[in-house]
């Protein structure tokens with residue numbers, strides 16, 4: 001990411017709003033499945049909203065509405081009409097509008113999840129859109145993927161390696177993935193999931209709950225102060 005991106009999209013100064021959590025990753029890695037799982041597990045304890053991004057359809061939002069994981073009106077679809085990373089990194093206006101619409105209609109909210117369209121390993125969210133980011137990989141690309149790095153793998157606040165149930169079928173060694181991810185992530189957390197086998201995704205939900213609590217704490221003490229520091233230091 002160029003310095004320009006960072007310069008143009010500084011973190012919003014006000015904490016007087018919900019935490020915005022970006023979920024990105026390659027096509028089909030399980031982003032929508034993770035959003036559904038987080039809504040199921042955290043819906044009873046947090047006030048949630050969801051924004052989905054698809055290029056030409058509203059497929060992810062439709063899936064989530066059909067799954068019944070959240071009040072359908074709290075799920076807003078953005079149609080990017082362009083490369084998914086453009087809408088989460090370069091021209092974030094449509095996503096900011098969608099987040100603010102949710103907060104105006106249903107606020108106060110604790111957490112707004114913004115799911116990116118499937119993209120490549122370089123796709124990350126502008127810090128002007130997402131306060132925290134999860135990058136979702138799956139094992140089907142092979143165990144070399146964390147080693148290859150890329151901004152999604154190295155800079156996300158949480159890396160999720162999904163579809164561990166498929167590891168034995170594709171010859172992916174989870175120990176190698178864990179070791180390589182740790183080596184390129186400078187201590188930031190990595191969690192392995194099989195959303196198919198454990199749909200509650202307890203460990204990821206616990207991490208998300210933790211960052212929301214940190215945000216709420218900062219919001220209570222400094223409502224107009226600078227954005228909350230990363231909890232992963």
Ligand SMILES: Nc1nc2c(ncn2[C@@H]2O[C@H](COP(=O)(O)OP(=O)(O)OP(=O)(O)O)[C@@H](O)[C@H]2O)c(=O)[nH]1
Nearest residue numbers: 026027028029030031032033117118163194195196
């Ligand atoms: N075997 C297995 N399949 C999974 C798992 N998680 C998700 N899937 C399946 O993987 C496929 C893609 O999942 P999605 O959640 O749609 O992936 P996505 O990243 O949102 O996809 P895009 O939005 O198209 O980029 C679906 O058929 C899911 O049912 C898992 O843990 N194990």
